[in-house]
Amino acid sequence: xxxxxxxxxxxxxxxxxxxxxxxxxxxxxxxxxxxxxxxxxxxxxxxxxxxxxxxxxxxxxxxxxxxxxxxxxxxxxxxxxxxxxxxxxxxxxxxxxxxxxxxxxxxx
Numbered sequence: 001x002x003x004x005x006x007x008x009x010x011x012x013x014x015x016x017x018x019x020x021x022x023x024x025x026x027x028x029x030x031x032x033x034x035x036x037x038x039x040x041x042x043x044x045x046x047x048x049x050x051x052x053x054x055x056x057x058x059x060x061x062x063x064x065x066x067x068x069x070x071x072x073x074x075x076x077x078x079x080x081x082x083x084x085x086x087x088x089x090x091x092x093x094x095x096x097x098x099x100x101x102x103x104x105x106x107x108x
Contacts (some may be wrong), residue, residue, distance in 0.1 A: 003034050006101045007107050010052060019051035043100060049083035056082045
């Protein structure tokens with residue numbers, strides 16, 4: 001899929017869960033949002049991340065990792081929720097010179 005298709009499908013996925021983009025201009029010109037890194041303001045927003053990956057807490061009250069098989073590195077990063085973990089992984093993509101939409105694509 002190209003970046004435009006990934007972004008559209010990701011937005012459609014979370015709109016079905018009740019999320020909406022507060023910028024109505026987003027829907028008028030998808031390609032404009034994909035120029036440079038404008039789409040980062042959407043995909044790195046906490047509201048997008050919570051809707052896309054969920055807001056499940058990774059830690060129990062006694063500091064044990066709830067999803068230990070999937071999130072072994074959370075202790076190192078000190079993140080508490082699913083969405084924070086995935087945002088961190090998208091930042092890893094950016095730092096490696098890759099498009100974070102490709103990370104999102106894995107979960108469509």
